[in-house]
Amino acid sequence: MxxxxxxxxxxxxxxxxxxxxxxxxxxxxxxxxxxxxxxxxxxxxxxxxxxxxxxxxxxxxxxxxxxxxxxxxxxxxxxxxxxxxxxxxxxxxxxxxxxxxxxxxxxIDINNDETTYEFADFRQSSYRCSVNISLGCDKSCTFCIVPATRGDEISIPTEIIIKEIEKSVKNGAKEVFLLGQNVNNYGKNFSDKRDKSTFTKLLQDISKIDGLERIRFTSPHPLHMDDEFLQEFASNPKICKQIHVPLQAGNDKVLKEMRRGYTKKWFLNRCEKIRNMVPNVRISTDIIVAFPGETDEEFRDTIDVVEKVKFESIFNFKYSPRPHTPAENMPNQIEDKVATKRLQEVIDLHKSHQDEHMEKYLGTTMKVMFEDLKPNGEIFGFSDNYCQVFVTGSEELLGKIVDVKITKANRTSLKGEVVS
Ligand code: SF4
The missing domain is CATH 3.40.50.12160 (Methylthiotransferase, N-terminal domain)
Structure with missing residues (x-):
């Protein structure tokens, strides 16, 4: 954002x-x-x-x-x-x-409403456009400062979003990245109270835009991952098959104290459903270790979720107290050495999953949209499911979606050869 x-x-x-x-x-x-x-x-x-x-x-x-x-x-x-x-x-x-x-x-008015402000136009990439679909957040996770800095959640009207994407597509964009703190809560609150929509409906409307080939979004909230949304994610061919499902913690008591609104069982059920419905999907997550009061035993639930879901990518952090948040003043803040040990355990486990996931792409062919040249003559882009893929090539490939045969798998990226 x-x-x-x-x-x-x-x-x-x-x-x-x-x-x-x-x-x-x-x-x-x-x-x-x-x-x-x-x-x-x-x-x-x-x-x-x-x-x-x-x-x-x-x-x-x-x-x-x-x-x-x-x-x-x-x-x-x-x-x-x-x-x-x-x-x-x-x-x-x-x-x-x-x-x-x-x-x-x-x-610094955090409730300033910019949902209908028409910003002037500038984009760093001509192939991918990032588009805000909502501002702020209506949740109150006890560790998070965002509601105090970005204010209450308001959705941007659908017609403004569509117009912005259509304009970018006319200028060469093939992919849109929809942005919001809780994208799949889209439509719950517009400045004009008469407006109504849902994230699933928005995805359907956007996918009708001619010339737009790929739709990505971040971040969805696990709580709002209802079956209708998962069905759209699985079946809409323009939606890229990579999804961020932010866990934060695996233990129900810790999740409750974080005010995340879901349980370990719900989270595991959503991830299992996603894996079953969407072949080759890549799931990323956020994890906070050592939330105030988290015991060693409670932390085992986080490890258990990581073991079961085998995320393709994890953004993991030690809990960091933030001003204007309830967790800042919670008792039983965890010592740094305990937090460091827990973080390392998540990192080590995740590395083994990353290797396992990346190796399975060897010899396969992926559709890659190329985005940038490296000084060493390599060019890289992303597959539909958001693997970073490098090939030797020239700027002619920039902005194109082409088939690439994978010849080498590293922990966080792949190498290959263009086959079409
Ligand atoms: S973690 Fe996400 S959902 Fe929770 S308050 Fe922060 S921005 Fe909102």
Missing amino acids: NVRDTEHMIAELGKHQSYETTQNMEDADLIVINTCSVREKPVAKLFSELGNYNKKKKDGAKIGVTGCTASHLGGDIIKRAPYVDFVVGARNISKISQAVEKKGTVE
Whole structure:
């Protein structure tokens, strides 16, 4: 979502203020740091980066801080780093062009409604377009700062989403990446209360767009993975067969304390159903180890889920206390050495699953959409089920979807030869 927000800001600053992007920080008239606050480390890094940019920037260059850390620290950023010119929160990026004009601007209203704002157009990739389908989150997971930085969940009207995708397809996009904190909760709340839809209906509407070949989305919530949605995921040929199913923890007591709204049994049932309905599907997940109070025995349930589902990809982290969250003040915060040990156990188990999964692609043929060239003459892209695939080739392949025979399997990527 931050990548898409950055594209929106580049577009707005280009259209309304005539800024262009540069690769050299020393040439910049404006430096914008778009921040994340999901974990503690990037927040700490913000202030060291700001000091660094302030030393190196050219005279008179402005500095702005945007994104989720801007939302939650607001004016305190300017108090701590007075050379910062403006602060714009994740839900206020439509105001970036005005903010840049007035030193000291702080725009951090987390309930600002940007669902019908028509952003200027800029995309880093001409083959894949990322499109927001909702803003904010209506959940209240006790470890998560997002509802405090991106506000309540509101869906973007379907006609705006369709128009945006159609425009990108006309400009060469073959794939759309639908974005939202809980994409499959789409349609529960629009600014115009008369609007109604569901994520399944949205997927059906989008797949009717001529020239669009692939649909991806992130993140769905396990709670909203009803059978109707899974059926659409399995049967719609334009929907790529990769799905993120964020587990967080495997134990029911921990899940309840996290306020995730589902149980281990429900989670396992959804994953089993996905594997049965969709051959070659790849399932990724998020795991937080050492949530406050998680015992060694409770952690075994997380390992049990990893063993049973054998995820293709895991984003795993040690629990990190975040401000404005109930878990920050929960008793029994877990010692770092225990958290590190649990994290390592997840990582080691997952590595063996990754190897097992990747080896089965050897000798098979996959459809790959090529996206980028490497300086070493390799070009890479992604299969429908989101394996990263490298071949030796030229820029003629960029943006094309072609058959590739897999000749080598590494833990996180594949190598192959173009066969068509
Ligand atoms: S669903 Fe939970 S983890 Fe995801 S953004 Fe919302 S509060 Fe955060």
